[in-house]
Amino acid sequence: MPTPRVTMSKIRHTLQLLHGGTLSTRQIGAALGISKSTVSEIASYARVAGVDWALAQTLTDEELQSRLYKPPVPRASRHLEPDWAHIHRELRRPGVTLQLLWEEYQQQHAGQAYKYSAFCEKYQAWSRRLKRSMRQTHEAGDKLFVDYAGQTVPIVDASTGEITQAQIFVAVLGASNYTYACATASQKATDWVASIMGALEFIGGVPRLLVPDQPRALMVRPDRYEPTSHRLLEELSAHYGLPVMPARPAKPRDKPKVEVGVQVVERWILARLRHQTFFNLAALNRAIATLLVDLNQRPFKKLPGNRASAFTELDRPALRPLPAARMAIARFKPARVNIDYHVELDGHYYSVPHALVGEVMELRITATTVEVLHGNKRVAAHTLNGRKGAHTTTPEHMPASHRAHLQWTPAKLIAWGERIGAATAAVVRWQMEHRAHPEQGYRSCLGLMRLGREYGADRLEAACARAQSIRSPSYKSIASILSCGLDQRPLETPIPMQASLPLHENVRGPGYYH
Numbered sequence: 055m056p057t058p059r060v061t062m063s064k065i066r067h068t069l070q071l072l073h074g075g076t077l078s079t080r081q082i083g084a085a086l087g088i089s090k091s092t093v094s095e096i097a098s099y100a101r102v103a104g105v106d107w108a109l110a111q112t113l114t115d116e117e118l119q120s121r122l123y124k125p126p127v128p129r130a131s132r133h134l135e136p137d138w139a140h141i142h143r144e145l146r147r148p149g150v151t152l153q154l155l156w157e158e159y160q161q162q163h164a165g166q167a168y169k170y171s172a173f174c175e176k177y178q179a180w181s182r183r184l185k186r187s188m189r190q191t192h193e194a195g196d197k198l199f200v201d202y203a204g205q206t207v208p209i210v211d212a213s214t215g216e217i218t219q220a221q222i223f224v225a226v227l228g229a230s231n232y233t234y235a236c237a238t239a240s241q242k243a244t245d246w247v248a249s250i251m252g253a254l255e256f257i258g259g260v261p262r263l264l265v266p267d268q269p270r271a272l273m274v275r276p277d278r279y280e281p282t283s284h285r286l287l288e289e290l291s292a293h294y295g296l297p298v299m300p301a302r303p304a305k306p307r308d309k310p311k312v313e314v315g316v317q318v319v320e321r322w323i324l325a326r327l328r329h330q331t332f333f334n335l336a337a338l339n340r341a342i343a344t345l346l347v348d349l350n351q352r353p354f355k356k357l358p359g360n361r362a363s364a365f366t367e368l369d370r371p372a373l374r375p376l377p378a379a380r381m382a383i384a385r386f387k388p389a390r391v392n393i394d395y396h397v398e399l400d401g402h403y404y405s406v407p408h409a410l411v412g413e414v415m416e417l418r419i420t421a422t423t424v425e426v427l428h429g430n431k432r433v434a435a436h437t438l439n440g441r442k443g444a445h446t447t448t449p450e451h452m453p454a455s456h457r458a459h460l461q462w463t464p465a466k467l468i469a470w471g472e473r474i475g476a477a478t479a480a481v482v483r484w485q486m487e488h489r490a491h492p493e494q495g496y497r498s499c500l501g502l503m504r505l506g507r508e509y510g511a512d513r514l515e516a517a518c519a520r521a522q523s524i525r526s527p528s529y530k531s532i533a534s535i536l537s538c539g540l541d542q543r544p545l546e547t548p549i550p551m552q553a554s555l556p557l558h559e560n561v562r563g564p565g566y567y568h
Contacts, residue, residue, distance in 0.1 A: 192228030195372025259373025
């Protein structure tokens with residue numbers, strides 16, 4: 055029978071203080087004059103023997119000692135070897151420790167179990183025989199490691215024969231080694247984020263942490279300690295509730311799981327596709343998806359099961375659910391607000407509140423929308439419009455004086471022109487008739503009104519007459535005539551306006567220069 059290292063009275067007192075639950079092992083040890091490891095050992099023996107303070111009070115010293123310190127069994131029957139692969143797998147579950155697993159092992163095998171110190175030493179010796187990437191202990195549902203493979207796959211353009219190289223994205227879950235792969239056209243930020251979203255949908259949930267590398271596409275400012283993430287990666291993190299912890303630059307040991315995952319994908323997927331020709335990314339991704347099933351079902355060499363079974367047992371129950379909606383992938387572009395309170399994107403103009411004229415905005419562009427951000431605050435949102443030269447305007451963004459212009463109609467504008475004179479009315483009609491839509495001529499007509507207020511109705515009428523004579527009735531031409539004083543010169547040879555004058559502000563005709 056093992057001999058306790060302290061007196062039975064101190065063992066009883068220890069059990070009493072442990073039962074109170076208000077003191078730590080260090081405090082109990084200090085109070086009783088014993089080490090905290092002795093307190094932990096007494097607590098462990100009592101837990102294994104099923105002896106609590108209430109039961110201890112009913113036992114004599116001899117009975118308590120025999121329960122806590124059972125006699126050893128004959129040497130031939132001692133030390134039943136644990137299932138180390140099972141121990142290794144269970145350590146990946148959240149909250150599971152070697153101490154807990156040893157206690158469970160000791161309860162099952164009583165006197166045949168190793169002591170805790172020997173149990174730990176033997177597990178460490180067993181785990182050293184595994185590859186380093188397997189030796190790391192990752193909790194279930196904890197980390198998703200992502201990276202791009204160095205190897206690429208050629209894509210042939212069927213019409214031109216041009217060859218581009220598809221990039222191969224790889225993601226690996228830490229606990230189960232469950233692997234995802236897909237092909238993308240490049241390694242831009244949008245490709246990274248779309249691939250990460252594909253990986254999350256493939257595993258059907260969200261882990262607690264994302265571990266990427268620090269490529270320039272994802273990190274605005276790579277850094278060993280505090281890297282600055284790309285705006286799109288920050289949006290992904292916020293949308294999925296997925297914190298990002300980039301691996302340190304040039305430190306592959308920070309992400310050995312995905313380093314090995316890349317090798318596995320290159321060996322069991324890309325090598326098998328080397329004799330096939332692909333004409334688009336969709337065909338390549340279908341082939342990868344087929345081989346991915348086989349990869350995840352390949353048996354482990356030194357552990358029982360495979361990636362798919364380990365995922366079902368470990369990672370899947372620990373993942374958080376995906377958001378109800380998929381994140382819309384956006385691109386970002388700076389833009390300054392023009393004097394007409396619009397920002398330009400790909401030749402189209404979108405309104406913002408007029409008070410922000412001259413400010414620099416950030417445009418967030420998705421497949422369907424344009425959001426205008428000012429200091430991380432959304433100040434405008436519009437449906438994406440691809441019509442070049444056109445405007446998308448929200449009336450609330452306009453000054454009060456400009457909103458009044460919305461009441462103008464072609465008939466009202468022509469009536470205004472007739473009050474000025476025949477030449478002005480003809481120019482207004484031309485603005486309406488030679489545009490794809492009459493409203494496109496409103497701005498030019500409003501500009502003519504401003505010129506009338508600045509130079510007077512008579513000079514405006516004379517300028518419009520000269521503009522007709524030189525076949526250039528645009529707003530810019532009339533403004534130039536007035537600013538140069540050409541309206542005050544007599545017309546030498548009036549030339550009637552062409553019915554089908556080309557719509558171009560730079561066409562003035564030879565009379566303009568006389």
